[in-house]
Amino acid sequence: MLDKKIKFKTKDYLVSQEYFNLIFDKESDMLITEPQPENIEKYYDPKNYISHSDDKNSVIEKVYQQVKKITLNEKVKLIDQYSLDEKSLLDIGCGTGEFLAYAKNKNWNTVGVEVNQNARNKASNKxxxxxxxxxxxxxxxxNIISLWHVLEHLPNLNEKISLIKTKLDDNGILIIAVPNYKSYDAKHYKEFWAAYDTPRHLWHFSQDAIKILFEKHNFKVTKTLPMYFDSFYVSLLSEKYKNGKSNYLKAFYRGLISNIKAKSNGEYSSLIYILKKK
Known part of the structure; x- marks a missing residue:
């Protein structure tokens, strides 16, 4: 029997305002959202869910879209390091397709998967x-399969990883980017930490959790990289959830402290994992 206990309750601040438990599973070192909704689609309201939108109306949307422009170039530079002759890329949970469009412009042969119809339509229009x-x-x-902040959304997690593995070349690279619940900003904001994003995030990972999970599927983590911007963006949302309003100075301070502390312990707000088949 798995060793589980409730860590705390957190709220869906984005859509439903419902509360969910975060269950700590000692064996996997994961936090697990419970209950996990049967009809998860209703929690992805396109008016509120920013990664399914290209809008730039609010300050937070403008910040998100500007940061996304910067990170697109960094993502393509990363996959270029591991490119083979075919330069084939599968992006799972591709949202509105900006990463794929950017990679395609850099001579990658791109394919995307996106379950949300609104986001999928916007990607197809590109x-x-x-x-x-x-x-x-x-x-x-x-050659490359990427999941940028997508793994935490996938139901039937082990089944999905097994299927993903069949789509990856034997010499290919799997790139996973996920929030890290052991970061300073996660510990500071606790149940208000925006990267818990329940119930859309079903699973919450540590570095050990990723290693344990993918070891079961005969993957090895070959490199771990920080996502520096995430601590600032997540802190900005977390301030709003905690205090009812955005506080840009506090958010910047908490994000900065999180990155400074992570320089010594490696626990950045979000991390990119480079994995290969064993």
Whole structure:
């Protein structure tokens, strides 16, 4: 029997205002959202869910879109390090397709998967090849498979990882980016930490959790990289959730402290994992 206990309750601040438990599973070193909704789609309101939108109306949306422009170049520079002759890229949970469009412009052969119809339509309008699910993909493999802040959303986690593995070349690279619940900003904001994002985030990972999870599927973590901007953006949202209003100076301070502390312990707000098949 798994060793589980309730860590605390947190709230869906974005859509429903409902409360959910975060359960700590000692064996996997994960926090698990409970209950996990059967109809998760209703929690992805396109008016509120920023990664399914290209809008730049609010200050937070403008900040998000500006940071995204910077990170797109960094993401393509990262995958270029591991490119093979075919330069084939599968981006799972591609949202509105900005990363794929940028990579395609840099001569990558791109395919995306996006379950949300609104986001999928916007990606398709960028002249990208987008599928609704992994199961809909043609029988082929890719040099690079990326999941940028997507793994935490996937139901039936082990089944999905097994399927993802079949889509990756034997010499290919799997890139996973997820929030880190052992970061300073997570510990500071506790149940108000925006990166818990319940119930859309079903799983909450530490570095050990990623290693344990992917070891079961014969993957090895070969490198871990920080996502410096995430601590600032997450702190900005967390301040709003905690105090009812955005406090840019406090958010910047907490984000900065989080990155400074992470320089010594490696516990950045979000981390990128580079994985290879064993």
């Amino acid at each position: 002249n990208l090849k987008i599928y609704k699910s992994l199961e809909d993909l043609p029988n082929r493999q890719f």
